[in-house]
Amino acid sequence: MKNKGRILIVDDDNYVMLSIRILLEQHYDDVRGINNPLQIETALAENEYDLIILDMNFKAGESSGNDGLYYLNQIKSISPETSIVLITAYGEINLAVEAIKLGAFDFITKPWQNEKLLTTVSAAFQLNKSKHKVKELSSKQTVLNAMLDAPFTEIIGESEKIKQVFQQIEKVAHTDANILITGENGTGKELVARAIHRASNRSKSIFVNVDMGAITETLFESELFGHKKGAFTDAKTDRIGKFEAANDGTLFLDEIGNLIKPLQAKMLRVIQDRQIVPVGSNDAKAIDVRLICATNANLPEMVNEGEFRQDLLFRINTIEIHLPPLRERKEDIAVLAEHFISLYKTKYGKKGLFVPEYVITKLEKYDWPGNIRELQHSIERAVIMSDGKQLHVQDFNLNSQNTSDNAQVESFNLEELEKWAIETCIKKHQGNISNAAGELGLSRGALYRRMEKYEL
Ligand SMILES: Nc1ncnc2c1ncn2[C@@H]1O[C@H](COP(=O)(O)OP(=O)(O)OP(=O)(O)O)[C@@H](O)[C@H]1O
Numbered sequence: 001m002k003n004k005g006r007i008l009i010v011d012d013d014n015y016v017m018l019s020i021r022i023l024l025e026q027h028y029d030d031v032r033g034i035n036n037p038l039q040i041e042t043a044l045a046e047n048e049y050d051l052i053i054l055d056m057n058f059k060a061g062e063s064s065g066n067d068g069l070y071y072l073n074q075i076k077s078i079s080p081e082t083s084i085v086l087i088t089a090y091g092e093i094n095l096a097v098e099a100i101k102l103g104a105f106d107f108i109t110k111p112w113q114n115e116k117l118l119t120t121v122s123a124a125f126q127l128n129k130s131k132h133k134v135k136e137l138s139s140k141q142t143v144l145n146a147m148l149d150a151p152f153t154e155i156i157g158e159s160e161k162i163k164q165v166f167q168q169i170e171k172v173a174h175t176d177a178n179i180l181i182t183g184e185n186g187t188g189k190e191l192v193a194r195a196i197h198r199a200s201n202r203s204k205s206i207f208v209n210v211d212m213g214a215i216t217e218t219l220f221e222s223e224l225f226g227h228k229k230g231a232f233t234d235a236k237t238d239r240i241g242k243f244e245a246a247n248d249g250t251l252f253l254d255e256i257g258n259l260i261k262p263l264q265a266k267m268l269r270v271i272q273d274r275q276i277v278p279v280g281s282n283d284a285k286a287i288d289v290r291l292i293c294a295t296n297a298n299l300p301e302m303v304n305e306g307e308f309r310q311d312l313l314f315r316i317n318t319i320e321i322h323l324p325p326l327r328e329r330k331e332d333i334a335v336l337a338e339h340f341i342s343l344y345k346t347k348y349g350k351k352g353l354f355v356p357e358y359v360i361t362k363l364e365k366y367d368w369p370g371n372i373r374e375l376q377h378s379i380e381r382a383v384i385m386s387d388g389k390q391l392h393v394q395d396f397n398l399n400s401q402n403t404s405d406n407a408q409v410e411s412f413n414l415e416e417l418e419k420w421a422i423e424t425c426i427k428k429h430q431g432n433i434s435n436a437a438g439e440l441g442l443s444r445g446a447l448y449r450r451m452e453k454y455e456l
Pocket residue numbers: 151152154155156157183184185186187188189190191192254294296336372373376
């Protein structure tokens with residue numbers, strides 16, 4: 001069976017053009033020839049070619065090769081993916097070298113050996129295939145990046161505090177400085193990290209998000225730095241880690257405060273040396289990533305208590321951006337609420353839903369211990385539960401403990417009480433999960449599971 005591929009032979013010597021064509025037609029399914037290089041432009045406009053075999057000297061008796069170089073440049077500019085193999089006269093090695101510098105794949109000299117010609121053409125095809133693959137993968141990556149990023153594109157807010165955050169993003173985005181984003185859960189730390197990436201010089205590259213709280217100690221190195229095949233029982237193939245995946249892009253280490261002490265030392269070394277060593281390998285690989293970390297913990301306090309390395313903190317917080325909780329920027333609640341209501345009205349086909357002013361006022365009075373994530377979930381639930389005509393306060397299922405108007409326990413249902421205790425305790429500790437878990441007598445993991453259960 002013949003190989004798939006379209007080849008164009010350009011030579012004003014009809015004998016040369018036909019001989020090569022007859023040879024290649026035995027191996028490739030679409031081989032064409034032209035004897036006038038002025039037709040190259042039209043040929044490329046009509047069809048895409050995988051390979052062009054181009055003569056270097058067109059005018060009879062001429063051997064400067066200038067014609068060939070001119071047409072080589074023309075092909076490169078019209079169709080950069082097409083591989084080019086040149087035909088040169090014996091003794092034109094210098095010219096061939098110059099052509100390769102200009103982007104030709106290889107050259108064959110006249111008179112040629114058929115075997116050598118076929119090998120060169122086959123190698124050029126391989127290169128062409130790889131180029132197409134790279135192009136395809138890179139456009140797929142762009143589409144996937146955009147899809148992953150879509151829910152994170154707009155940061156809504158009009159308060160002075162969020163405006164200061166906008167200014168900070170603008171100032172730091174173009175630098176490669178390490179950034180630490182602090183703030184309670186749900187305040188928009190990941191959203192801000194993605195905004196910094198999008199506004200940075202690395203925006204065409206990937207944004208990789210790693211939840212440090214979700215990585216176990218045993219898998220830490222392999223997840224972050226990759227591993228070689230056979231490095232441990234489950235390592236069936238070579239695998240790159242998150243650092244390498246983020247190369248040229250941005251690496252977002254979420255919940256950096258959850259990193260246990262021995263792993264903090266490893267992380268520090270990698271950030272300092274800017275290189276990683278995959279598990280099971282002896283070779284260090286240089287890594288070029290922009291690092292953004294986020295935490296809801298009080299890292300300086302953790303440093304004082306000996307839970308977090310000071311040198312690591314100094315490395316990661318060249319610039320610190322703090323996201324205030326929603327209760328400290330209540331001016332943002334109305335715009336955020338309108339944004340989410342309109343989003344979910346469309347999503348759930350309830351475009352005619354009316355939202356009275358007093359409902360928004362009620363939302364503004366609420367403290368939102370789970371911040372914008374809680375507001376968003378609460379609005380989604382309300383839109384789903386609404387009768388489709390009007391949103392009512394009760395559709396939001398707001399916890400009365402967190403409104404400015406009321407502070408009574410209204411039910412003795414144990415689950416309700418547990419939910420209330422968790423919410424109140426988190427609020428008391430201003431969103432610091434470690435401290436709240438301590439007071440509730442729970443581990444952080446157990447507290448997170450309950451927060452998830454109660455959608456806090
Ligand atoms: N200013 C904002 N405008 C619009 N949406 C926002 C804003 N801030 C946060 N959100 C939305 O709220 C949700 C939570 O935001 P995000 O995940 O960025 O918070 P976080 O601080 O990283 O949370 P966690 O600490 O729990 O990881 C997301 O759906 C995000 O899109």
